[in-house]
Amino acid sequence: MLFRYLFFLLILFPIKTFALIEVDITRGNLNPLPIAVSPLSIDEDSKKSFNQILKKKNIGSEISSVVENNLKKSGLFNPLNKDAFLQKPEIANLKPRFEDWNLIKAQALITGKVKFVDEKLRVEFRLWDVLAGKEMMALAFTTVPSNWRRVGHIITDKVYERLTGEKGYFDTRIIYVSEEGPKTNRVKKLAIMDQDGFNNKFLTLGNELVLTPRFSPTNQMVTYLSYFRNLPRVYLLDIETGMQEVVGDFPGMTFAPRFSPDGKKIIMSFAKDGNSDIYTMDLENRIVERVTNHPSIDTSPSFSPNGKKITFNSDRSGYQQIYIMDSNGKNVKRISFGNGLYGTPVWSPRGDLIAFTKLHKGKFYIGVMRTDGTGERLLTENFYQEAPSWSPNGRVLIFYRETKTNSKGEGFSAKLWSIDLTGYNEKLVETETDASDPSWSSLLGN
Amino acid sequence: MNLSKILKNSFMVLIASLVLTACATQKKSTNLTQGDVYTGTETVEYLASGVKDRVFFATNETVLTTASRETLRKQAAWLRKNSKITIVLEGHADERGTREYNLALGERRANSAKDYLLTYGISSDRISVISYGKERPVDSGSTPLSWSKNRRSVTVKAN
Numbered sequence: 001m002l003f004r005y006l007f008f009l010l011i012l013f014p015i016k017t018f019a020l021i022e023v024d025i026t027r028g029n030l031n032p033l034p035i036a037v038s039p040l041s042i043d044e045d046s047k048k049s050f051n052q053i054l055k056k057k058n059i060g061s062e063i064s065s066v067v068e069n070n071l072k073k074s075g076l077f078n079p080l081n082k083d084a085f086l087q088k089p090e091i092a093n094l095k096p097r098f099e100d101w102n103l104i105k106a107q108a109l110i111t112g113k114v115k116f117v118d119e120k121l122r123v124e125f126r127l128w129d130v131l132a133g134k135e136m137m138a139l140a141f142t143t144v145p146s147n148w149r150r151v152g153h154i155i156t157d158k159v160y161e162r163l164t165g166e167k168g169y170f171d172t173r174i175i176y177v178s179e180e181g182p183k184t185n186r187v188k189k190l191a192i193m194d195q196d197g198f199n200n201k202f203l204t205l206g207n208e209l210v211l212t213p214r215f216s217p218t219n220q221m222v223t224y225l226s227y228f229r230n231l232p233r234v235y236l237l238d239i240e241t242g243m244q245e246v247v248g249d250f251p252g253m254t255f256a257p258r259f260s261p262d263g264k265k266i267i268m269s270f271a272k273d274g275n276s277d278i279y280t281m282d283l284e285n286r287i288v289e290r291v292t293n294h295p296s297i298d299t300s301p302s303f304s305p306n307g308k309k310i311t312f313n314s315d316r317s318g319y320q321q322i323y324i325m326d327s328n329g330k331n332v333k334r335i336s337f338g339n340g341l342y343g344t345p346v347w348s349p350r351g352d353l354i355a356f357t358k359l360h361k362g363k364f365y366i367g368v369m370r371t372d373g374t375g376e377r378l379l380t381e382n383f384y385q386e387a388p389s390w391s392p393n394g395r396v397l398i399f400y401r402e403t404k405t406n407s408k409g410e411g412f413s414a415k416l417w418s419i420d421l422t423g424y425n426e427k428l429v430e431t432e433t434d435a436s437d438p439s440w441s442s443l444l445g446n
Numbered sequence: 447m448n449l450s451k452i453l454k455n456s457f458m459v460l461i462a463s464l465v466l467t468a469c470a471t472q473k474k475s476t477n478l479t480q481g482d483v484y485t486g487t488e489t490v491e492y493l494a495s496g497v498k499d500r501v502f503f504a505t506n507e508t509v510l511t512t513a514s515r516e517t518l519r520k521q522a523a524w525l526r527k528n529s530k531i532t533i534v535l536e537g538h539a540d541e542r543g544t545r546e547y548n549l550a551l552g553e554r555r556a557n558s559a560k561d562y563l564l565t566y567g568i569s570s571d572r573i574s575v576i577s578y579g580k581e582r583p584v585d586s587g588s589t590p591l592s593w594s595k596n597r598r599s600v601t602v603k604a605n
Binding site: 186209225232253255299384412437 | 506542551554582585586588589
C-alpha cells in the first residue's frame with residue numbers, strides 16, 4: 001500500500017472567537033462534551049465517482065463516522081445520535097440553524113463538504129460553537145481519494161486541538177507484534193495499523209521471532225528485534241519499501257532498540273558474556289558508541305524528547321530499577337524508589353514524565369513518574385500487563401495485557417489496551433489477531 | 447474450662463502459629479522445587495544416559511545451584527568424551543517480568559552455565575549462547591511451579 005499523500009491547506013474564514021466551549025484534558029472527564037458530527041455533504045456526481053473508486057456509497061458519511069468514532073473513543077466527547085439531527089448536511093454546512101442544534105443539546109457542531117475534483121478528494125469542514133452561535137474554525141484540503149480515512153483523522157486532530165488547546169493524536173499509526181498459536185509455540189509477525197484499527201497490514205511473515213518494534217520520528221522506518229537465522233539482532237525496516245537491514249555488526253545479541261528523537265541514531269542493548277550494556281549507532285556514518293559500562297544488566301533505553309538525556313532499566317542496585325543519565329552516559333541517577341521491580345521506562349514526548357511497568361506482590365502496574373522520580377502514579381493494575389508507549393501528544397498510553405482462562409494456561413490471549421494519563425478511559429484496542437509490544441507513531445502529517 | 451484444656455488449646459495455637467510463620471517465607475520449597483528452583487524431571491530431556499540437558503534458576507537469579515553444577519559437570523564429562531560435538535546454550539526466563547529485561551536475564555543465565563563448563567575444560571569455541579527471554583516457555587501455566595520450569599538454561603546439540 002503506497003503511502004503517498006498530497007495536501008493543500010487552504011484556510012477559509014479563520015474567524016477566531018473566544019472559546020466558550022473548552023475541553024479540559026488534564027482531569028478525568030466525567031462530562032464528555034456533547035458534539036454533533038454532521039455527515040459531510042456531497043453532490044451526486046462526486047458521490048458516484050467516489051463510489052466507483054472506493055466502493056463506498058456515501059464517502060461524506062464515511063468520513064464523518066471516522067471523526068465520530070475518534071471523538072467518542074477519546075472519552076472527552078459525546079457524539080450525538082444522528083437520527084436526532086434536524087438539519088440536512090448541505091444546509092447545515094452553509095449556515096447552521098443553531099436553535100435546531102441547541103435543541104438536541106449539542107454544544108459543538110462539525111459540518112462540511114466533500115467533492116471529487118481533478119481525480120482528487122477535496123474536503124472543507126467547519127467547527128461551530130452552538131451556544132455562542134459562531135464559527136470557530138474552517139479548513140479545507142485536498143488529497144488522493146484512498147486517503148479518505150486520514151481526512152477523518154486530520155479533521156479530528158484539528159477539532160481536538162481547537163477545543164482542548166493540545167495537539168491531537170488521531171492521524172497516527174500503531175506498529176505492534178501480531179501473535180497467534182499456543183504460548184509454547186507463538187508465531188509472531190510485525191503489523192501496522194491506523195490508530196483506530198483500520199488498514200491493518202502485516203510486515204513480516206512469521207518465519208522468525210520478532211519483538212519490540214518502534215517507530216522512527218520520521219514514521220517511515222521501524223527498528224525491532226529479529227531472530228532471523230537464529231541470531232537475535234536489531235534490524236531496521238523501511239515500511240514503504242519493505243527493505244530490512246541489520247543494525248551494525250555486533251558479535252552478540254542486540255535488543256531493546258529505539259530511535260533518537262532526530263531519527264539519526266539507534267539506541268539499544270548489546271549482550272555479551274552475561275552482561276548487557278547500552279550502545280548507540282549513528283545510521284549515517286555507522287559509528288557505534290558505548291553509553292553504559294557496568295557489569296549489571298542495562299536495557300530498555302529511551303531518549304528524552306530533546307535528546308539530551310536517556311532513561312533506562314538497570315539491575316545495578318540488585319533489582320530492576322529506573323535510571324536517567326546524560327546522553328553521553330555520564331551522571332547516572334536512579335529515579336525509582338518504590339516497593340517492587342520497575343521496567344520499560346519511556347520518556348513522554350512532552351518531556352515531563354516517564355511511563356513504566358512495575359511489578360509488585362504479583363501484580364503488574366502501568367504508571368508514570370516525574371523525571372526526577374517524584375510523583376509516582378499508578379494508572380492501572382492487572383495480573384499481567386507491560387510496555388507502555390506514549391501517544392504523540394503525551395496524553396494517552398498504549399500497552400498490552402495477557403490473560404488466561406485458568407492457571408493451566410488455557411485460553412491464553414494477548415491484547416492491546418490504552419488509558420489516558422488521567423487514569424480514565426481504559427479501553428481495549430481492537431486488533432484482528434492477538435497483539436503485544438505496541439508503539440505509537442508521531443502525527444503522520446509532520 | 448479447666449486448666450488442662452486451656453493449656454492444650456494454647457499449645458495448639460502455638461504450634462499452629464509456628465507452622466504458619468514457617469510457610470510465610472518468600473520462596474516456598476515443595477517436593478518439586480528447592481527455594482523456587484525446579485528440581486523435578488518433567489520437561490527435562492537427556493543428552494546421553496544420565497546426562498540432563500538443563501539447569502534451573504530461582505526468580506530473578508542467575509546463580510547456579512549445587513544441583514545445577516552437578517548437571518553441568520556431567521555435561522562437561524560427556525562433552526570431553528564426545529569432542530566433536532558443539533552446543534548451544536539457550537537461556538530462558540519466566541513470564542513474570544518485562545520482555546527486554548528477560549532477554550538479558552536469559553543471556554546471563556546461559557552464560558552462567560557456559561562459564562561453568564569452561565572451568566571443566568570445554569573450549570569456548572564449542573559453545574554458543576542464545577537467549578529467548580520469556581518467548582519459549584515449556585509450561586504455559588501461571589503457577590509458581592510452571593514458572594520454575596521455565597527459568598532454565600538448556601544445552602542443545604548444534605551438530
